[in-house]
Amino acid sequence: MSGSDPDVDADAEGDPGGGFGRDRPPRSDGRLDSDRRQGTPYTESQVIMPTVKIVAPFAFTYGLFVTFHGGGSPGGGFQGGAIVAAVVFMIAFAFGIEATRQWLANTVVVALAVGGALVFAGIGLVPVALGGAFLQYELLPIPDPVKYGMEGVEILGIGTIVAGVLMGLFFVLAKGFSDAGGFADADAFDDEVGDGPGVNGDDPASDGGAAAPPPGVTDDGRTGSDASGPAATDGGER
Amino acid sequence: MSLVDAPLAAGVTLGDFLLVAAAGFAVLAVGMLYRAVVGPTMQDRVLAVNVLGTNTVVILAILGAALDEPTFLDIALVYALLNFLMAIAISKFTVERGGVL
Amino acid sequence: MTGALAALGPAGAPVVAQVTAIEASLFAFVVLTALFTALARDVLAAVIIFGAYSLGMAALYTFYRAPDVAMTEAAISAGVTTVLLLLTLAKTTRIDHEAAFESVNLPAAGAAGLLFGGLMLTMGDIPAVGSPDAPIWSNPDVTQWYIAETYAETHVENTVMAVLAAFRGFDTFGEAVVVFAAGIAALIVLHREVFA
Amino acid sequence: METARVWLVVALTLLGLFFSFVSMTGVIRLPDVYSRAHTASQADTLGAGFGLAAVALTVGLAGAGFKSVLLLFFIFVTNPTAAHAIARAAFEEGIVPWTNGDDRR
Numbered sequence: 001m002s003g004s005d006p007d008v009d010a011d012a013e014g015d016p017g018g019g020f021g022r023d024r025p026p027r028s029d030g031r032l033d034s035d036r037r038q039g040t041p042y043t044e045s046q047v048i049m050p051t052v053k054i055v056a057p058f059a060f061t062y063g064l065f066v067t068f069h070g071g072g073s074p075g076g077g078f079q080g081g082a083i084v085a086a087v088v089f090m091i092a093f094a095f096g097i098e099a100t101r102q103w104l105a106n107t108v109v110v111a112l113a114v115g116g117a118l119v120f121a122g123i124g125l126v127p128v129a130l131g132g133a134f135l136q137y138e139l140l141p142i143p144d145p146v147k148y149g150m151e152g153v154e155i156l157g158i159g160t161i162v163a164g165v166l167m168g169l170f171f172v173l174a175k176g177f178s179d180a181g182g183f184a185d186a187d188a189f190d191d192e193v194g195d196g197p198g199v200n201g202d203d204p205a206s207d208g209g210a211a212a213p214p215p216g217v218t219d220d221g222r223t224g225s226d227a228s229g230p231a232a233t234d235g236g237e238r
Numbered sequence: 239m240s241l242v243d244a245p246l247a248a249g250v251t252l253g254d255f256l257l258v259a260a261a262g263f264a265v266l267a268v269g270m271l272y273r274a275v276v277g278p279t280m281q282d283r284v285l286a287v288n289v290l291g292t293n294t295v296v297i298l299a300i301l302g303a304a305l306d307e308p309t310f311l312d313i314a315l316v317y318a319l320l321n322f323l324m325a326i327a328i329s330k331f332t333v334e335r336g337g338v339l
Numbered sequence: 340m341t342g343a344l345a346a347l348g349p350a351g352a353p354v355v356a357q358v359t360a361i362e363a364s365l366f367a368f369v370v371l372t373a374l375f376t377a378l379a380r381d382v383l384a385a386v387i388i389f390g391a392y393s394l395g396m397a398a399l400y401t402f403y404r405a406p407d408v409a410m411t412e413a414a415i416s417a418g419v420t421t422v423l424l425l426l427t428l429a430k431t432t433r434i435d436h437e438a439a440f441e442s443v444n445l446p447a448a449g450a451a452g453l454l455f456g457g458l459m460l461t462m463g464d465i466p467a468v469g470s471p472d473a474p475i476w477s478n479p480d481v482t483q484w485y486i487a488e489t490y491a492e493t494h495v496e497n498t499v500m501a502v503l504a505a506f507r508g509f510d511t512f513g514e515a516v517v518v519f520a521a522g523i524a525a526l527i528v529l530h531r532e533v534f535a
Numbered sequence: 536m537e538t539a540r541v542w543l544v545v546a547l548t549l550l551g552l553f554f555s556f557v558s559m560t561g562v563i564r565l566p567d568v569y570s571r572a573h574t575a576s577q578a579d580t581l582g583a584g585f586g587l588a589a590v591a592l593t594v595g596l597a598g599a600g601f602k603s604v605l606l607l608f609f610i611f612v613t614n615p616t617a618a619h620a621i622a623r624a625a626f627e628e629g630i631v632p633w634t635n636g637d638d639r640r
Contacts, residue, residue: 047619048616051612051613055322058609062316062319066410071500071501072496072497074310074312074497075497076499076500078414079316079407079411079414082414082419083316083319083414086319106534110534114519116515117515117516135505135509135512146494150493150495150500150505150508154500157515158511161518161519165521167534169522169525170426172529173423173427174426174429175529175531176430177430241537241541241593241594244538246545252545256548256589257359258361259586260361261359261363261364262552263552264368264398266555267394268368268371269563271372271375271391272563274375274387275375275379277439279568279628280383280384281621281622281624281625281630283384284621285562285568285571285572285618287388288617288618289579290391290394291391292582293579294394294397294398295583295610296555296583296586297398298409299587300548300586300590301402302590303590305404308594308598309599310401310409311594312410312602313401313406313409315609316413317394317417318606318610318613319609321613321617324390324422326617327425328386329617329620329621329623330620331383331428332624333624
């Protein structure tokens with residue numbers, strides 16, 4: 001059992017009526033990434049979604065704990081922000097990326113990233129305004145300035161930057177390359193009204209771009225964005 | 239005196255025993271790497287990495303106990319969460335490649 | 340409990356470093372996963388095994404009592420990197436391969452092996468973990484100062500965070516801006532205006 | 536009391552190692568992904584459970600012990616779910632389960 005051959009062969013021969021795996025014939029070519037795949041869209045099962053519903057609040061709280069308690073235990077803004085972003089990934093995988101995208105608007109993501117950078121720079125520049133050096137915490141006009149200045153930098157600065165940028169990278173990578181003539185005008189409005197496959201899906205090149213995937217991939221992309229709208233949040237039918 | 243300094247046998251404390259146990263879990267992880275490498279399907283690999291991840295969570299927790307640094311349990315907790323994320327992400331990807339993603 | 344690993348010292352004399360059982364098994368795990376990540380022909384398999392690699396690294400960092408690094412490794416490498424790589428795979432094509440492993444380019448492997456061997460020869464100069472010759476202890480005025488004085492100076496218990504946010508806060512500001520710039524760069528490369 | 540606790544920790548750790556060994560054997564030896572998922576969700580959860588129980592007993596239930604109980608809870612919730620997700624993905628892929636006479640090993 002050293003190669004992948006035995007399994008593939010068994011796949012090809014082992015299914016008598018093609019009834020297994022719902023309405024599809026078994027795979028015979030050994031490919032695992034099916035670009036020929038048809039049938040009902042994939043919604044997460046009723047086991048995974050409740051588990052994510054249970055785990056996500058804990059994980060989110062834990063990410064905040066790691067961020068806020070960075071001064072006393074391992075952790076800090078970077079790790080905590082990454083955990084918070086990972087919670088969003090988890091929700092997106094369970095409930096569909098389009099639904100998550102509508103729930104977590106672009107404004108929120110951008111506000112997190114930009115706000116974090118501004119807060120960090122602000123905390124650094126306040127001492128400069130008061131006649132000190134950049135990030136000279138002692139001059140901050142708050143009680144226990146060094147400790148709370150640092151906490152502010154970690155929590156409101158680094159944590160929010162990392163969380164926002166990671167969520168943004170996730171969403172933008174999930175959307176892929178836009179070939180609609182540079183800075184896509186239609187895409188932005190398209191997403192605002194929450195109608196994923198509209199303009200974007202009609203343009204065959206919009207999912208392809210430089211990488212130029214085979215037609216099957218684009219098809220799958222369309223099916224998926226059709227399916228993962230609000231309907232996907234209502235609970236998998238199976 | 240914490241519990242990990244308690245002597246088990248001549249010259250061996252509970253902390254030493256726990257470190258050896260963690261090494262045992264790590265050896266099991268190396269064994270499970272076989273399935274992650276050989277496959278044959280992607281699901282086999284994800285499954286093996288998921289089991290490996292659970293193993294690693296136990297290793298991290300035992301290390302935290304054996305080194306008498308309870309804050310190390312935080313890392314195990316983070317890992318338990320992200321291991322779950324990794325499992326559902328990859329398993330979904332293998333089916334829906336480019337679809338729901 | 341403890342084994343021994345011999346390396347050649349500067350004068351060719353063997354330097355024996357103590358390697359505990361857990362270090363040895365974790366080393367084996369990390370090296371094997373790294374090798375298979377490099378050799379796997381299928382990109383998805385490489386991504387999956389790379390997740391296992393980060394598992395081993397996190398455990399190793401934890402054993403060396405670097406919990407902050409271990410937590411970063413856990414949070415970034417296991418969760419975020421895997422997901423982002425998967426998304427990238429989803430948007431690009433994946434070529435099917437007959438073979439499970441890359442065929443090794445022998446000249447390249449030889450060059451890398453020579454470099455590796457040469458670097459291994461210098462290992463004798465590096466102090467062992469926890470050795471009293473390590474720079475941490477040979478220059479205690481600087482290094483011990485942080486451990487002794489951090490709480491008094493900053494009222495924060497975690498020295499790593501104090502160093503990151505206070506003692507070299509300007510550097511950390513640069514790092515945060517780099518993360519921010521990475522988000523903007525992704526937008527520019529993908530020709531988008533919004534993250535959605 | 537102290538001695539009893541120490542030996543209980545040892546026993547729990549050994550049990551955890553045993554069940555993890557069972558799960559490793561299963562993941563390596565069983566014929567198809569579904570049976571491996573079965574091992575992964577049951578034996579491995581049990582192994583991790585015993586190991587984490589030993590940790591909880593070692594660090595004491597105050598303070599850090601709470602974290603190990605939380606960890607135990609997480610493992611118990613997420614591990615079977617992950618195995619379910621993987622088995623379901625395999626089913627969606629159309630991987631045929633192993634039956635009697637199949638020569639997959």
